[in-house]
Amino acid sequence: xxxxxxxxxxxxxxxxxxxxxxxxxxxxxxxxxxxxxxxxxxxxxxxxxxxxxxxxxxxxxxxxxxxxxxxxxxxxxxxxxxxxxxxxxxxxxxxxxxxxxxxxxxxxxxxxxxxxxxxxxxxxxxxxxxxxxxxxxxxxxxxxxxxxxxxxxxxxxxxxxxxxxxxxxxxxxxxxxxxxxxxxxxxxxxxxxxxxxxxxxxxxxxxxxxxxxxxxxxxxxxxxxxxxxxxxxxxxxxxxxxxxxxxxxxxxxxxxxxxxx
Numbered sequence: 001x002x003x004x005x006x007x008x009x010x011x012x013x014x015x016x017x018x019x020x021x022x023x024x025x026x027x028x029x030x031x032x033x034x035x036x037x038x039x040x041x042x043x044x045x046x047x048x049x050x051x052x053x054x055x056x057x058x059x060x061x062x063x064x065x066x067x068x069x070x071x072x073x074x075x076x077x078x079x080x081x082x083x084x085x086x087x088x089x090x091x092x093x094x095x096x097x098x099x100x101x102x103x104x105x106x107x108x109x110x111x112x113x114x115x116x117x118x119x120x121x122x123x124x125x126x127x128x129x130x131x132x133x134x135x136x137x138x139x140x141x142x143x144x145x146x147x148x149x150x151x152x153x154x155x156x157x158x159x160x161x162x163x164x165x166x167x168x169x170x171x172x173x174x175x176x177x178x179x180x181x182x183x184x185x186x187x188x189x190x191x192x193x194x195x196x197x198x199x200x201x202x203x204x205x206x207x208x209x210x211x212x213x214x215x216x217x218x219x220x221x222x223x224x225x226x227x228x229x230x231x232x233x234x235x236x237x238x239x240x241x242x243x244x245x246x247x248x249x250x251x252x253x254x255x256x257x258x259x260x261x
Contacts, residue, residue: 011040011043014085015033019068020078134233138238159192160174206227231245
């Protein structure tokens, strides 16, 4: 399975949003419907072979086109598009989790950071994206009601990932950095999160994912407040520091309880 196949299902899900939830479509992407259709076409061209997943994606896209042309009423169209969007997103999430497990050991060899002296040798764009994706997918095991939106734009700020909650959850912003080599680098990540959090509201939680133990690998500035969390993620074991993760999940659940009152 290729990462492009996962992206394909995710884009089809977003494309279905365009005609039944325009505000959410604009939040999910900066592309127009035409540009999104072209991106989907390019992805199909990039994926060679007749593997079952590609055929499934083609069938899903064809069903979307048919619904747009043949629906007997606006109500029927909205129902069909909503179902297609949800099913495509669920398929993308399932494939991403499977892909994450399959690639975890290989990615860990690339991402392992034995000591601080390697700061200049690691952290290429591809490795950073892989680290972010692996960390977020592992986090979703403890946050099953959330939908990840990578490379999320909030006004003039770009955040590595926005974890969109269900109706009872709280928004979560995620930034990731395999190795933070200086205090200034850490400060930049924290400032980005703090600015974005202010735009979303006081219930928003912010997370910085980083490799290794905080005290052993880098120095971080003081967190702005209790809404900010450092989660040390090890891609080799596909686990977080237990104490850090427990504290974060407690905060998520506590805010959900307050919201429900």
